[in-house]
Amino acid sequence: MTTLAVTELALSHARSYKGAVVEADGRPVAIYGANGAGKTNILEALSLLSPGRGLRGVKADEITRAPERIGWKITATLQSLGHIHEVEVTYEGSGTRCVTIDGKTTPQVALGHIVRMVWLVPVMDRLWVEGAEGRRRFLDRVALSFEPRHADVSLAYEKAMRQRNRMLKNGITDPGWYRAVEAQMAIAGAAIHTNRQHAIAQLTAVREEAGTTFPTATLNLSHAEGFVLPDDAGALAEAFADSRPRDIFAGRTLVGPHRADFDATYTAKRLPARQCSTGEQKALLISLILANARALALGFGAPPILLLDEVSAHLDAGRRAALYDEICALGAQAWMTGTGPELFKDLGNRAQRLEVFDMNGTSKITAH
Ligand SMILES: Nc1ncnc2c1ncn2[C@@H]1O[C@H](COP(=O)(O)OP(=O)(O)O)[C@@H](O)[C@H]1O
Ligand SMILES: [Mg+2]
Known part of the structure; x- marks a missing residue:
């Protein structure tokens, strides 16, 4: 029912x-x-x-x-x-x-x-072969489906980062100017990272027991340039401080959850999703959506x-x-x-x- x-x-x-x-x-x-x-x-x-x-x-x-x-x-x-x-x-x-x-x-x-709600739309058909932004958006939708407050922390992070990027562009070097805004970014950023990790863990947990006919995907969260995002806000604030000289040079923030990505592997074939056939890529997406639905049925109380x-x-x-x-x-x-x-x-x-x-x-x- x-x-x-x-x-x-x-x-x-x-x-x-x-x-x-x-x-x-x-x-x-x-x-x-x-x-x-x-x-x-x-x-x-x-x-x-x-x-x-x-x-x-x-x-x-x-x-x-x-x-x-x-x-x-x-x-x-x-x-x-x-x-x-x-x-x-x-x-x-x-x-x-x-x-x-x-x-x-x-x-x-x-x-x-x-x-x-969980949705699948035709633009997602290119998810595995296009840039990280689409995958981040996809993962954030999954995270949001489990945790409605994910939307608020995402907005808070974006807002603080815009402020920091403005300072970087203006070449401001005084650490005192950065501390408050980096602390805000770190709190929101750590929450984003935790919500995403939690979302992947939920998808993986239901996958183990589901008798699905769709091929399962193994998901792996990563970050641009091999950087490893720390879990807690304190360490993330330090990472922002460490990255400042490079960021001033680039004119933008180079580390943080806004540069995260995830890859999927067709578990049984051990093949990266981007190398799979179009039909297989679609099937992997569907299996993720169904896993998301199963996990929500358990956590929320209804599919x-x-x-x-x-x-x-x-x-x-x-x-x-x-x-x-x-x-x-x-x-x-x-x-x-x-x-x-x-x-x-x-x-x-x-x-x-x-x-x-x-x-x-x-x-x-x-x-x-
Ligand atoms: N703001 C709008 N006002 C009026 N018509 C719109 C608006 N936005 C989209 N449409 C019309 O909606 C139609 C597309 O509907 P859509 O639901 O995407 O079609 P489909 O059945 O192919 O999924 C198009 O004819 C488009 O012109
Ligand atoms: Mg349509």
């Missing part, structure tokens, strides 16, 4: 939707329609019910429906651990988005107490809501069927998209189906 699910979702003036309502019964939801019909926009709307900027990682203004540009509103009824909540995320067309839970205005982080955009791309029929079986066994409400209904045939009546189409520039949804 699913204990975490969105049972009603309403989109108002968000992206290609003027006004649309979706009802869901807790089963996985298969969304199909042509390119540009509005499938990913539904997943993005759902992702805005969790802390952060949603699955496209954009500012609130970009989501405002053109041409009206009057702001937007996402409303949802959420079943979470035996409680029913009404959640509203509103953007009035300027300023920041506003979150209410059961009619009360709350900070975004409060969403993390009642909902956990997270899964948002799987174009999930069957690069998967052969066998792997696709295996994925559906694992999602159903997990009991997660997975919202999945694909271009046609045939991609979801193996789900039979284990899923509900929504067709999305464009009507004169406005997306419409029909339940099947």
